Amino acid sequence: MRKVAVLGAGTMGAGIAQTAAQSGCEVVLHDVSDAQLAKGIASVERGLSKLAEKGRLAAPVGDVLDRVRVTTELTALGECPIVIEAVPEDLALKRRVFGQLEAVTSAETVLATNTSSIPVTAIAGELQHPERVVGMHFFNPVPLMQLVEIIPGLATAEAAVEAAVAMAELLGKTVVVCQDAPGFLVNRVARGYYGEALRLLQEGVADVETIDRLARSEANFRMGPFELMDLIGIDVNLAVSQGVYRASYEEARYKPSGLQERMVQGGLLGRKTGKGFYRYDE
Amino acid sequence: MTNNRILLVGDGGVALELAEALKGAGVDVESYLHPGPIDLANERPFTFLCDEFDRLDWLRIDLVLLAMTSPKEVQKRILREIEARAGEETTFLVSAMSCAATETASWLRLPERVVGFGVVAPVSEARAIEVCLPLQVKGCTRRLDEVVHMLGGLHHKWVTVRDSAGLVMPRLVAAVVNEAFYALMEGAAEAEDIDTAMKLGTSYPYGPLEWADRIGLDQIHATLCGVQEEQGGERYRPAPLLRRLVLAGQFGEASGRGVYEHGEENADA
Numbered sequence: 001m002r003k004v005a006v007l008g009a010g011t012m013g014a015g016i017a018q019t020a021a022q023s024g025c026e027v028v029l030h031d032v033s034d035a036q037l038a039k040g041i042a043s044v045e046r047g048l049s050k051l052a053e054k055g056r057l058a059a060p061v062g063d064v065l066d067r068v069r070v071t072t073e074l075t076a077l078g079e080c081p082i083v084i085e086a087v088p089e090d091l092a093l094k095r096r097v098f099g100q101l102e103a104v105t106s107a108e109t110v111l112a113t114n115t116s117s118i119p120v121t122a123i124a125g126e127l128q129h130p131e132r133v134v135g136m137h138f139f140n141p142v143p144l145m146q147l148v149e150i151i152p153g154l155a156t157a158e159a160a161v162e163a164a165v166a167m168a169e170l171l172g173k174t175v176v177v178c179q180d181a182p183g184f185l186v187n188r189v190a191r192g193y194y195g196e197a198l199r200l201l202q203e204g205v206a207d208v209e210t211i212d213r214l215a216r217s218e219a220n221f222r223m224g225p226f227e228l229m230d231l232i233g234i235d236v237n238l239a240v241s242q243g244v245y246r247a248s249y250e251e252a253r254y255k256p257s258g259l260q261e262r263m264v265q266g267g268l269l270g271r272k273t274g275k276g277f278y279r280y281d282e
Numbered sequence: 283m284t285n286n287r288i289l290l291v292g293d294g295g296v297a298l299e300l301a302e303a304l305k306g307a308g309v310d311v312e313s314y315l316h317p318g319p320i321d322l323a324n325e326r327p328f329t330f331l332c333d334e335f336d337r338l339d340w341l342r343i344d345l346v347l348l349a350m351t352s353p354k355e356v357q358k359r360i361l362r363e364i365e366a367r368a369g370e371e372t373t374f375l376v377s378a379m380s381c382a383a384t385e386t387a388s389w390l391r392l393p394e395r396v397v398g399f400g401v402v403a404p405v406s407e408a409r410a411i412e413v414c415l416p417l418q419v420k421g422c423t424r425r426l427d428e429v430v431h432m433l434g435g436l437h438h439k440w441v442t443v444r445d446s447a448g449l450v451m452p453r454l455v456a457a458v459v460n461e462a463f464y465a466l467m468e469g470a471a472e473a474e475d476i477d478t479a480m481k482l483g484t485s486y487p488y489g490p491l492e493w494a495d496r497i498g499l500d501q502i503h504a505t506l507c508g509v510q511e512e513q514g515g516e517r518y519r520p521a522p523l524l525r526r527l528v529l530a531g532q533f534g535e536a537s538g539r540g541v542y543e544h545g546e547e548n549a550d551a
Contacts, residue, residue: 139483147482174482176475185471186483189490192457206443206450214441218410219402219451220487252516253461 002170005030005080007097009040009070012114013086015142018044021067022057022143023171028077029070037070044068047143078104082167084136086114094123102127110163112136116187117243120153120180131157134164137184138173148173149184182247182254187240191254194237197225198257208277226277230270234263234277286310286432289338290347291331291360293319295498295536296377297349299405307435311347312338318533319352319500322359332363340367345432348376348386351504357381358389365390373425373432375399379452379501380508383445384416393418397429400449401438403497411438412452414445447512448505455493456505462490463521466541473541491541494524495534499541503528 002025006017009031017029021044029044031037048064051057057064069076077083083105087097094113101111111133113123124133135151148168152161161177168175178185197211206214212224229237241256248254267273274281288309290301293316301313314334320327346364350357361374368374374396376386383398390396398414415426430440443450462476471479477489487493494502503520510518527533527540534540 145483147479149479149483174478176471176479178471178475178479179469181465181468181470185465185476185479188470189458189461189465189476189480190484192461193454193484196454196457200450200454203446204444205446210441210443211450211454214410214412214443214451215454217439218408218412218441219455220407222485222487225454253457253464255517 002026002167003028003080003082004167005077005083006086007031007077007083007101008086008088009033009036010086010088011043011140012138012142014040014043015047015140016084016086016114016138017068018047019143019171021064022048022051025067025170027068028080029068030072030074030077031070032072034072037072041065041068041070051143074100074104077101078106078109080109082110082112082163084112084114084167086138089115089117091118091122094118095126098123098127098133102129108132110134110160110167112164112167114138117183117240117247119182119247120151121155124153124155130155132160134160135180135184136164136168139186146174147186148175149186150175150177151180151184152177153180183240183244188244191241191244193221193225194229195241195254195257198259201226202257202259229260230276230278230280232270233272234260234269238264286344287312287342288345288347288432289343289364290314290349291364292316292347292349294349294351294501294504295403295496295534296379296401296405296501298536299403300347300349303405303436304433307433307437309433309435312343316352318531318537319350319504319528320356322353322355328359328363331360335363335367338367340369340372343368343372345429346372346374348374350377351380351498351500354381354385357386361386361389365392370395373397373428375429378412378414378445378447378449380447380504382416382447382512383414384418385447387416387418394422395425397425398445398449399429400452402451402455403501409438410441411436412443412449413440414443414449416445447508452501452505453509455497456502456509457518459490459494459497459502460506460518460521460524462494463524466491467521467523495540495542495544498533498536499524499528500533 004020004025005028006013007030017027020027048061052061107129120135124130134156137149139145150164165175208226215221215224238260245254268275270276288311290313304311378398379400387393387396396416400412473491480486506518506520532539535544538544
C-alpha cells in the first residue's frame with residue numbers, strides 16, 4: 001500500500017486526503033491545529049459518505065476513513081515517501097514549512113506543493129535539496145476534478161516529476177506537465193474568460209445576464225463567467241488575477257478589473273456572502 | 283422584402299458553416315466563399331466577384347450576408363461593389379467579429395441598411411447568434427426585424443448586444459484562445475495538454491486550441507486585430523505564433539492544418 005502525507009487539513013488538504021484514501025493509500029494528514037484536523041477529517045467523512053450513498057465507494061466508509069491518520073507532529077510524516085503540502089498560499093509560510101519538512105524527511109522524500117499561484121522554484125529556492133520539490137496543483141473539489149497540473153521548478157529532478165505523476169495517476173487523475181510560469185496553465189488561460197467578461201460589462205456591450213446566457217447558449221460553456229466568479233468567490237478570483245498580473249510584471253492581458261476590486265471592497269464576494277453579480281439571499 | 287433570397291460572401295469557416303446552415307434551413311442562398319482571407323493586392327478575386335455580381339438578379343436579393351476575416355480595405359471594396367448594384371431595400375448583415383457594424387456602415391451610401399452579427403463556431407452547436415445595430419440607424423429596428431424574419435429557419439436565438447468590434451463571445455473566446463497560443467509559443471505545455479487542462483480543470487466545452495482550429499485561426503486573428511484597433515493598447519495583441527500560422531495559411535480545420543493536422547488538404551483550392 002502506498003503511503004502519502006498531506007500537510008494542511010483545509011479544503012484542499014482534506015480533499016487530497018479523501019481522494020488518496022479512497023484510492024487505497026495510507027494517509028497521514030497533518031495540521032498545526034487540532035480544531036482544523038477535526039474539521040478536515042469530518043469533511044473527509046462527509047465526502048466519503050456521499051460517495052457511498054451513490055454506490056461509488058469500493059469499501060465501507062469506516063474502512064476507508066481508517067486509512068487516514070491525523071497528527072499535529074511533523075515527525076510523523078517522515079516515514080512517507082511523498083508529502084503533499086496544502087497550507088495557505090503564502091510564500092513565507094510555505095518556505096518555513098518546507099524548511100521544517102527538510103529536517104524531518106530523508107533527502108529522497110518527494111516534497112510536492114499544491115500551490116495554485118506561487119512559483120514552485122521560489123518555494124524550493126532556500127532548501128538544501130530543491131531537486132525533490134515539485135508542484136502538484138489539484139483543483140477544487142479535489143475528489144471530483146479530474147485534472148492535476150504537475151509543475152517542475154527550475155531545480156526539480158526528473159525523478160520527482162515522475163513520482164508526482166505516478167502519485168496523481170494512482171489517485172485516478174489526468175496529468176498535464178506544465179512550466180513554472182505565472183498561473184501555470186489553467187489559471188493563466190482562464191484569466192481571459194473573466195477579465196474579458198468584466199471589460200465587456202464595463203463597456204456596456206451587454207449586461208451580466210446576457211453575457212452569461214451567451215456563454216452558455218452560444219459558446220456552450222457550462223457556466224457563464226459571472227455566475228462562475230460568484231461560485232469561486234470574487235475575492236479569490238481577484239487575488240488570482242492580481243497574482244498573475246504582478247508575477248508577469250504587469251502584462252496588459254492580465255490587468256485586473258477595478259469593478260471586481262470595488263465588489264471585494266464592498267463585501268460582495270459572490271455566493272458565500274449572498275451577493276455578488278447575482279443575489280442569493282432572497 | 284419579396285423573394286427572401288440571400289447573397290452570402292465570405293472567406294472563412296464561419297461563412298462556410300453559415301452557408302451550410304442556411305441551405306439546411308431551406309433558405310435560398312447564393313454563396314461566394316473564398317478559402318481564407320483575400321489579399322488586397324490580388325485583383326483576381328475582385329474581378330471574379332464583380333463579374334459574378336453583374337450576372338445576379340439583384341431585384342430578387344433581399345439580404346446580403348458578409349462574413350469575412352479579410353482586411354478592412356478588402357471588405358470595404360467588396361461591400362461598395364455590392365451596394366452599387368443592390369436595391370435600396372436590400373439589408374446588409376455584416377460580421378461585427380472584427381469590425382464594429384458602425385464602422386462597416388460608415389463605408390456605405392446607405393448606412394441605415396446595416397445590421398451586425400457575431401457567432402462562435404461551431405455554428406451548428408451554437409444556440410444563439412449575436413446581433414447589433416450601428417449607431418447610424420438611430421435605434422430603428424426595422425432592418426433587424428427583417429433579418430430575424432428572413433433567417434427564422436435557423437434554430438438559433440437572436441440576442442441583441444451593443445455594437446463594438448468582436449461583440450461579446452467572439453471577443454471573449456478570442457481572448458482565451460490568444461492566451462493559449464501565448465502559452466503554446468512559450469512552451470508552457472504541449473498543445474494537447476493545454477486543451478486537456480482547460481477541459482478538465484475548468485470544464486471548457488472545447489480545448490482552446492482545438493476550438494481555434496474549428497473557428498479558424500484567421501477568424502481569431504481578425505477578431506483580435508479588430509478589437510485591438512478599436513481599443514488600442516497591448517491587451518489584444520495576437521500571439522506571434524498565431525499570426526505566423528495565419529500568414530502560413532494554416533487556418534485550422536478548413537485548410538486541413540492549424541495547431542493540429544486535420545487530414546484533407548484543400549487550402550490551395
